[in-house]
Amino acid sequence: MRAGDLAGLTESPREGIDRPLAAALAVRGRWWRGRLRLTLEVHGACVGERSRGLELSLRTRGEDTTTTVDLGRPRSLDQPAGRPAVSVFRVDVPGSALAARGRTFFDLSVHVAGDGGTERVRVAAPLQSVLPEPRRGARVYSTVHGNLSVQVVGR
Structure with a gap:
């Protein structure tokens, strides 16, 4: 078991309530x-606050470049007692954000800019069945660690 996994198991739901972002999960994808x-x-204390802008980041693996897409307003919001808030967002990643030359990998995460810096979590994609089929040189997939990534084979 990895150290990060153990820390997640020992953290009580109550401790995660005040974290700006606790988790992000891909529940559906399509072209x-x-x-x-x-x-x-998206789970966390900030997801229900309008003052905090949530963005989807597409980080080019092996490079220092990142493209961001605003998540906008949530389609739904649930704030269960004693647990982090849960919001559902639908976001469209433009084809231009996935344009690449050669073989490029993008790692997806959600981040929020806070007063003390930026909180960022990788988008989890534990179920390959919710992800779209490959299309036009782009493949959306779950990494070996269960995170969402996109592989693009450019011209």
């Missing part, structure tokens, strides 16, 4: 009008 449309479930 729509040349875009990658993702439905994301």
